[in-house]
Amino acid sequence: MSIIAPTDIDGVVAAIEAARDARTPLAVRGNGSKDGLLRPVQAGQTLSTAGLAGISLYSPQELILTAGAGTTMAEIAAAVAAKGQHVIAEPPDFSALYGTAVPQTLGGVVAANLSGPRRVMWGATRDHVMGVVAVNGRGERIHSGGRVLKNVTGLDLCKLLTGSFGTLAVITDISLKVLPAPERRGTLVLKGLSPERAVAALSRALGSPYAVSGAAYLPAAMAARVPVLAWFGDSVTLVRIEDFAPAVAYRMERLKADLAEFGAAELLDDGASVAAWASVRDVAPMVAEQGAIWRVSVRPSAGPAVAAALERAFGAAWFMDWGGGLLWVAGPATEEAHDAVIRAAGVGTFMLVRAPEALRAAVAVVPAENAVLSRISRNVKSAFDPDGILNPGRLVAGG
Amino acid sequence: MIAQPEPKQDVLAKRDSIVAGLRALVPGSGVIAEAIRLKPYETDGLSAYRQIPLAVVLPETTEQVAAVMAFCHREGVRVVPRGAGTSLSGGALPMADAVVLGLMRMNRILDIDYGDRCAVVQAGVTNIGITQAVQAEGFFYAPDPSSQLACMIGGNVNMNSGGAHCLRYGVTANNLLGLRVVTVAGEVLDIGGAHLDAAGYDWLGLLTGSEGQLAVVTEVTVRILRSPEGARAMLAAFKSNEIAGACVDAIIGSGIIPVALEFMDRPAIHACEAFAHAGYPLDAEAMLIIEVEGSITEQDYYLDRIREICNRFDPVSLKVSQSAEESLAIWKGRKGAFGAVGRISPDYLCMDGTIPTSRLADVLGRIGEMSAAYGLQVANIFHAGDGNLHPLIMFDANDPASFRKAEDFGADILKLCVEVGGCLTGEHGVGVEKRDLMGVQFSEIELDQQRRVKSAFDPGWLLNPSKVFPLKPGVAAAA
Structure with a gap:
């Protein structure tokens, strides 16, 4: 599969317009470090944001950094560390978990809304995305938010695009709030x-x-x-x-x-x-586990019962973060085990983080939405990407 | 008066049957249709704009809200959700053909879970009511808008309200876990819950700050936090806005993030001092109120460091509080700012833009020039840590020309905020007030993208129409 890697937003617009004209879906990604997350995408071409790299603004006194989606997290971490600051949500690096050596990008972390242990007190990546520039599935440039820390102007498309796994628009630039690193x-x-x-x-x-x-x-x-x-x-x-x-x-x-x-x-x-x-x-204790890995988020006090249920169901290996609210679970890569995770998560949420492609293609990798929400989801998807060319199937089958 | 779409004549014509239909769904005193009793609902915190609604309905349960929404949807009636009516941007301004859906009777706290640090409350619980319910156990709800005694959590969610302490604790969006909402067609949806970071689209994030455009919020699950051991404020005053701004940069650059960092310019200092006698330095051009939290030892540590930094900027005055009482005195003037300005001017507009903090001195300079050109006084209060600027423009509402000038002056300030890299509104919302300025910040393509997201939830544009988005033939008219 060929990879298009534009070096500016015009290139992204051109790639999306071409894909739309040809009715050829695009697999959207940064460096592909998290291709193993969620469902496999059926696409004719890959659109990579890796070429949209570089920090365009960093103002430590204003606690804000703006960078292209393809900028590596390593570059961002180094830049802010040089000024005594850090990325607040402490996003994980799954390269060991997926056995890949490619460095993850800011765009990837934002598209997946990945956050680490500090999330429990200081918020998730989505809480610190102050602005995005993106190209929707119609090939239109849109921006939401900006480079300031407080902004309620219009609908918060920043939060909608963060965590949407490239299914609504291709994020090209991101403004991220940063904070002083602890002494x-x-x-x-x-x-x-x-x-x-x-x-x-x-x-x-x-x-x-x-x-x-x-x-x-x-x-x-x-x-x-x-x-x-x-x-x-x-x-x-x-x-x-x-x-x-x-x-x-x-x-x-x-x-x-x-x-x-x-x-x-x-x-x-x-x-x-x-x-x-x-x-x-980085979920390092599970790198050695064979089979599938899930991330389950529940009410913190429910954590131990969820863990016990999954031990009984399939001998799950697990550990907890976020005060008990986040469970990392390892077990056999089977639909039975996946169903047990869905049942155990109950009213909480889950994500299939690592599994062979066959399982990822066969199951609901995130909780299924009810009929009302799923109608709204389809409407929203269509509001951004009417022809369904961006990452079809990444989050939900046929979506 | 701001332009509104034409009322739907068919809806006006069947007013009596709509009122009867609502009475069947919400019995007793829950439906208001008499002209004299509709009057209090004609406006909100932006009292320059007024419009008597078709009727007001005050449901007490999510089921009643759902029934009302389904009924209005069937009848093609516009609905304006309303909490306490404290919006400063006209977010709850009625329309002549609209039913105001007031959530103030949904004022129960449903669950408090200290172990999981969350509370489930109905939309009509006041912001302070949440903190009051949990403070005996040493907890609080963090976002603290100035109107917190009156404003309701449902409104806070819809406006993504901030407050003086969001530099440390974030705004409403950062303190929510879940919502129960009712769609325009009357369907009940649960979003999120007591867990963090639901997988899939971030509906919680999208609904927060959506100004009643997407759904009606009836229940909210909020994060509650343990109160700090203590807090203490200090006051530092400087010879110019530039110097005070540089001092703010130096404090943040030192790695200290105070829980609050408030900036007042000379007119604001004078107005507040005359009103509150808080002991503010009248010879200063700019003043900072800086608050830190922690144990006494920690407070001393942070305040000592901040004092050292302030001393590098040749302060006119520097006062570190030694007690809770002294902290209160320092805050007294700032908290009374709105009353203080009201005292020297019969009316004022409170603006709400955000700017990159590095542009503060420049922006204040240009606001000063505009003030002279318009012949209207302005006092500036600024959440300095996060760039949220509140110019208070003083005018005389009895003089229509003065009001028009104040509106134009306000619009010029907001355009300036966008020009220097900021935005139209940091915490008050767009409402009707800034609706027609949206084109300054967004292209028509971007506005259409947002409109399509609204349509995804509300295809007939019945929910809080004529707010947020500039009126547009073919979209608003179709509503």
Whole structure:
């Protein structure tokens, strides 16, 4: 399949107009680092945003960065780090999970609305996308939002396009809110808790005034796969604080006291914290798992019951982030296992993150919408892409 | 008066049967049709615009809202959703042929879950009501618009309301988990829930800030947060807007994000001081109110660092609060700003643009020139951390020429905001007030894209029509 990789927005417009004239659907992607996510796309050609690279604006005092969709996250991370700032939502890097070496792009992270552990306190990637420029399926340039941090002018198409996996429009430029990076990180570790007790502890921590920016639980088998956590030899409950050094020291001590009923806490220093949370963020404990991987998001207190149900159903391997609300689940790549995930997620949400193409093509990779919402979805899709040429089938079959 | 589409004559003609139909769905005092009792609904926080609606209906349950919407849909009747009616952009302005759907009777808190840090409330619960319901347990609901004593969460969702503390806690959109909404045809939909980041299209994000264009919000699941250990404010005043702006840059550049960072220009300082006697420095050209949170030790740490930074900018005055009382005194003038300006001018328009913060001094300079040219006074209050500017334009509503000049002045300010890279509205919404300026920020192609998204939810354009989008033959007329 040929790949078109325009180097400017005019090229994107031309590619979409040509595809529309020829009625040839386009597979839209950045570098393709997350091609394994959700459903496979049936398309005649690939439109890559990789050529739309480069940071066009970075104003640290205004907490804003604007870059082309094809800019790599590595380039963005380096640019903001040079000014003592960071990307707030801490998006994961799935290259190990998918076994790919290509660097992921800003456009890919935004199109998938991927967020890491910090999401629980500081919001998701969608909360920090302040503006986008995009080309819809009619070949029209549209912008929404802008380069300022507060903007309620018109319908918020930024949020609609973020997380829409390129099915509505091809995002060419993104303005992202950034924040100062913390001076210090620290992690409090509670050893050997059951999942229920762990979520109780995490809930207490997240309900404290100490601005906890990470709250995860790894069963012993998962912890054993993270070098800085393996030596605990048991399940670990992790609570992260990020701030100026004196604030981190103070809050860790307070949390240690507040969580005393859950056992004696140990502390990870700055370096070990960075390593531990990078593993949680990138789902590193599951890289070695065969089969399928799901991401399930539920009410945090429901996390342990969902995990138990999936253990019973197919012997799931799992760990929790977001205070128990986010479950990473590994199991056999079968429709039976997938149905069990759908049932366990209940009124929550799920996403099939990694599976062989056959399974991804056969099942609902995200929750099916009811008849009313699905009618609105089709109307909205048609409002952007009337001929269905952008990433057909990526989110839903036939959509 | 702003242009409105022609009322539908067929709807006006069957007014009595529409009222009877509504009475069958919402019994008792829930339907208002008498002229004298419709009067309070003719306007909202933007009282320059008025229009008596066809009728008002005040449902108490989502089921009643659904029944009303299905009925109006069947009858081809326009519906204007309304919360407390505090919109500053005319977001709840009725039309002569429209039913106002007031949600103020849906004022119950349905569930509070401290363990999962969320609360489910009906749309007519006030913003402060959420915080009051959870504060005994040490929690709060973060977005704090100035109207928080009166404004309702349903309205906050529809306008994506902000507040003085969004630099740290974000706006409404960042603090929502789920919605129950009713479509224009009367179908009930649950969006999101108590979990984060539903997969699929971000309906929650799209509905938030949609100004009643897409659906009627009846229930909201909000994130509640644990209150900080404490908060303390400081005041720093400077010799020029430029210097104060540079100081803001330096604070943010140092890695400290205060929970609030408010800027007032000279006219605003003088108006507020005369009104509130807060001890503001009258010899300053610009003043910052800076608030930090945390334990006493943490507050000291942040305030010491901020004071060091401020001292580099040759401050006229620098006052670090030593207590909750002193913090309140520092905030007193700022919180009374609207009353203060009301005291020196019979009427004022509160504008709401956003600008890149680096352009602040330049923008204030140009607003000053416009003020002289129009012969109208203006005071500027600015959420400095996030660039949200609130110029208060003073005029005399008894003088139509003065009002017209104020409107033109306001429009010029908003055009300037867009010109320097900002936007028409940071937190008040477009409503009717800024509807006809949308072309300054968006191309016709972009507006049509937004219109098609509205049509995807509301094909007949019955929901809150004539707001947000400039009237357009063929679209609005088809409604």
